[in-house]
Amino acid sequence: MLRPYVIETKETVTFTYRILREGDCHFFISYTLFSPVTYTIDGTIRLPTGDNMPETLIETRDLIKRYGEKVAVNNVSFNVYSGEVFGFLGPNGAGKTTTIKMIVGLLQPTSGMVKVAGYDVQTQSMLAKATCGYVPDTPNLYAKLTGRELLRFVSDLYSLDRSQVTHRIDELLRMFDLITAADDTIDSYSHGMQQKTSLAAALMHDPKVLVLDEPTVGLDPKSARLIKDILRQLADRGAAVMLSTHILEIAERMCDRIGIINKGQLIAVGTMDELRTLDKTGEASLEDIFLSLTGGADETEIAEILK
Amino acid sequence: MNTVHSSMIHLPDARILPAVWKLLLLRLRITFNSLRHAKLRKKIGTVFIWLLLLGVAYFILSMSRLLLGLTRSPEFRQYVGVDLQPLLASIPALTLTTLFIGTLLTSFGVLLQAMYLSGDMDFLLATPVPIRAIFVAKLMQAVLPNFAIISLFGLPILFGLGISSAYHMLYYPLVILVMIVLAFAAAGLSSLFVMVVVRFLPPRRAAEILGFIGATFGLLFSQMGNFANSFGKEINISGSRLASMLLLANTRWLPLNWAGQGLVALGEGHWLSGVLLVSATFGFAIVAFWFALVTAEHLYYSGWAGMQVVTRKKLTHASRPASANGFGLARLLPQPVLALVQKDFLTLRRDLRNLSQLVSPVILGVMYTLMMLRSGGEPPAGRGEAPAWFMESFRIVLEYGSVGMSLFVGWMLLSRLAGMGFSQEGKNYWMLKVSPLRVGYLMAAKFLVAYLPTLGLGLIFLTVISIVQGLSVLEFVYSIITISMCLAGMAGILLTFGIVGANFTWDDPRRMNSGAMGCFGQILSMLYLPLSFGLFIAPLGFAQFLGFPIAYGYLIGLALGSSVTAGFAFIPLWLVRKRVARLGGE
Numbered sequence: 001m002l003r004p005y006v007i008e009t010k011e012t013v014t015f016t017y018r019i020l021r022e023g024d025c026h027f028f029i030s031y032t033l034f035s036p037v038t039y040t041i042d043g044t045i046r047l048p049t050g051d052n053m054p055e056t057l058i059e060t061r062d063l064i065k066r067y068g069e070k071v072a073v074n075n076v077s078f079n080v081y082s083g084e085v086f087g088f089l090g091p092n093g094a095g096k097t098t099t100i101k102m103i104v105g106l107l108q109p110t111s112g113m114v115k116v117a118g119y120d121v122q123t124q125s126m127l128a129k130a131t132c133g134y135v136p137d138t139p140n141l142y143a144k145l146t147g148r149e150l151l152r153f154v155s156d157l158y159s160l161d162r163s164q165v166t167h168r169i170d171e172l173l174r175m176f177d178l179i180t181a182a183d184d185t186i187d188s189y190s191h192g193m194q195q196k197t198s199l200a201a202a203l204m205h206d207p208k209v210l211v212l213d214e215p216t217v218g219l220d221p222k223s224a225r226l227i228k229d230i231l232r233q234l235a236d237r238g239a240a241v242m243l244s245t246h247i248l249e250i251a252e253r254m255c256d257r258i259g260i261i262n263k264g265q266l267i268a269v270g271t272m273d274e275l276r277t278l279d280k281t282g283e284a285s286l287e288d289i290f291l292s293l294t295g296g297a298d299e300t301e302i303a304e305i306l307k
Numbered sequence: 308m309n310t311v312h313s314s315m316i317h318l319p320d321a322r323i324l325p326a327v328w329k330l331l332l333l334r335l336r337i338t339f340n341s342l343r344h345a346k347l348r349k350k351i352g353t354v355f356i357w358l359l360l361l362g363v364a365y366f367i368l369s370m371s372r373l374l375l376g377l378t379r380s381p382e383f384r385q386y387v388g389v390d391l392q393p394l395l396a397s398i399p400a401l402t403l404t405t406l407f408i409g410t411l412l413t414s415f416g417v418l419l420q421a422m423y424l425s426g427d428m429d430f431l432l433a434t435p436v437p438i439r440a441i442f443v444a445k446l447m448q449a450v451l452p453n454f455a456i457i458s459l460f461g462l463p464i465l466f467g468l469g470i471s472s473a474y475h476m477l478y479y480p481l482v483i484l485v486m487i488v489l490a491f492a493a494a495g496l497s498s499l500f501v502m503v504v505v506r507f508l509p510p511r512r513a514a515e516i517l518g519f520i521g522a523t524f525g526l527l528f529s530q531m532g533n534f535a536n537s538f539g540k541e542i543n544i545s546g547s548r549l550a551s552m553l554l555l556a557n558t559r560w561l562p563l564n565w566a567g568q569g570l571v572a573l574g575e576g577h578w579l580s581g582v583l584l585v586s587a588t589f590g591f592a593i594v595a596f597w598f599a600l601v602t603a604e605h606l607y608y609s610g611w612a613g614m615q616v617v618t619r620k621k622l623t624h625a626s627r628p629a630s631a632n633g634f635g636l637a638r639l640l641p642q643p644v645l646a647l648v649q650k651d652f653l654t655l656r657r658d659l660r661n662l663s664q665l666v667s668p669v670i671l672g673v674m675y676t677l678m679m680l681r682s683g684g685e686p687p688a689g690r691g692e693a694p695a696w697f698m699e700s701f702r703i704v705l706e707y708g709s710v711g712m713s714l715f716v717g718w719m720l721l722s723r724l725a726g727m728g729f730s731q732e733g734k735n736y737w738m739l740k741v742s743p744l745r746v747g748y749l750m751a752a753k754f755l756v757a758y759l760p761t762l763g764l765g766l767i768f769l770t771v772i773s774i775v776q777g778l779s780v781l782e783f784v785y786s787i788i789t790i791s792m793c794l795a796g797m798a799g800i801l802l803t804f805g806i807v808g809a810n811f812t813w814d815d816p817r818r819m820n821s822g823a824m825g826c827f828g829q830i831l832s833m834l835y836l837p838l839s840f841g842l843f844i845a846p847l848g849f850a851q852f853l854g855f856p857i858a859y860g861y862l863i864g865l866a867l868g869s870s871v872t873a874g875f876a877f878i879p880l881w882l883v884r885k886r887v888a889r890l891g892g893e
Binding site for chain 2: 104105106107108125126127129130132134136138140141142143144145149152153154156157158159162185187188201
């Protein structure tokens, strides 16, 4: 959801791309990424201040990751604010996971800057990591620990208050329907159970920023719905949630804003309404927008293959 | 969209043999591709190994021909005074029995991997390929590598026997045919065994247990020679007793012996008994293979083997580890360090694949300790020309042999625990990487995980040997300090190389140590071992040589040894601390 910023029309103001990026007014930021860089509005803008101002919890600027000659992520800049769910879409190999790994501190950027909760991931990594939770696309967890032991281990890594931990673990295990398997080792869990354990581990320290890479893959509808509800609640409580997904329906329904990356470059960022303006009809679905931006297969081409 | 016409559906070839051929070609293609894309040194290494194996086979053939020919000579017969002919005739039966049992045992692991862990069974079963063809192909996959290895040793012996005994020409092709049918029968039965095991244990757990048993027994057998040399002098088995034992094993009542006895009979021209025994072997082997194939196929397809009847035992509260609150001195450790140490101890203990690597130092340590204790602690007197100070220094060194033994056992254990301390995180390393964990905490935890059990084991060895050797209290205390400090330095060196060569991409723990850094670490720590030991012990000998009180020797040894070993414990790790921060992110 966009925060309702007050715009009072009194005089003509010209915004430039740079000013808007620094002004935290994402209505305009979104536009500037794929529209002309100058806007003229009949009025003044009272930029949000104090309590009304959403906090920038993820900030990437001119992020580049090269593997030798190959550029996996090319000059990516975007912000994610407190209280919003940000969807990160892109075809396979577009650079989604690489970008996410740079945000959570798993991968060192070749150049550019990433801030999480205001902390530079490179120079203030401890602080940045302490505020962030991460759910990877493949839940590689310690197979020989039980679910309960894993959560306790994670709580110790984040130096959580030991008196609170037992209660928190039980709460999370119950919430994710893992309580009956809590004392089984993780290698006996199904993929979905491991995915839920991974999410529970990411939520142990009640993160301000939650980054999820394909969180709903392999989950049954009930678990997928649970995760969607949890993410929404987290955002409503002021956290920033960033998730990558291939399921456009999830992105369309859940995400306040969506970023589309293709061939390492961020080609669009905005709310669904803003993204729709890219289409001539203005009523296109996210799937149509995604395919038109990333170059999906033509229907005649598909028919030709199936013939 | 076009509708799919029935005329477009291609009826697949339902014949088994072409399908088996296709599947084997696929396997061959995979092997060829992996060799083609391998590094040049691996390609050269593969060619070299093949040439070496051919050379070994030729050597065995020549030797068996020569030796077996020699045993038939009248001079040799006269010399030993025993007719060796019946003994030689038992060789084929023994060789083929070994082949059968060897294939039965070794196929188990390969079939477990091929049917339940490789992940391609579902893919293959979903394709229009006859299910029987898939099973035959899987059995062949299981048989071929082990068959090749066993044949490498068995075939030259059997051919050597045939040449030296001037057997009939029919003997040679029949040897090959009999070996093939026996190997297939063994693999078939092995597949049934796999199904039964998987019914009770998850496949991955079964593989872990198998790896543990294999590694432990492999090590025990490999050390049996040393052990026998040291302890077996009293056990004297005479040649005639051995011959009678072999003849007893070659009884006609065991169907497994029929193949060998039939081949010998055919080779010697006893056609009736030869044809009967070999035919019976073929009949039994084919029936066993067919029965096993059909049953295994049914058990797999019906899901019988997949439905485990024993559910995994939940960890009770009593069996759970102490919480991260810790106890005693552990409370002094920072929370993340204690959590990491506990986590590592748990995963090392629960994963049998790790345990099989850890049990090796214990087995070797026990064996070498026993051998050392048997050799006594006194220096050899020689001709009595050595000066007194030399003999005294020598005696001191021997007295501290217990320290040397403990350090050697510690070195073996540390090579695994410290050398692979970081690599053992594997694909789970992301959890540490995304958490706000200080580099220093991580290094400290890994150091403790490697150092504490090694120190514990070293002290156990030291205590046992010291009691047996009757060390004085002063010597015992000095030994404890020596071991503690030397092992700390060694842990520092091995952990440092483990960090530099960390590998997080493995699936099989045996492939954890993939780089050259682990080897460098082991070589350097091996050089460090006598150096550190010498720094503690040499001053005692010098004090003796110079005629100073031994207390001076202890003080100098303590100062010198402790400062150098402490340096080795901390400086290498301090040098690579920045590398730890970059691990897993390159």
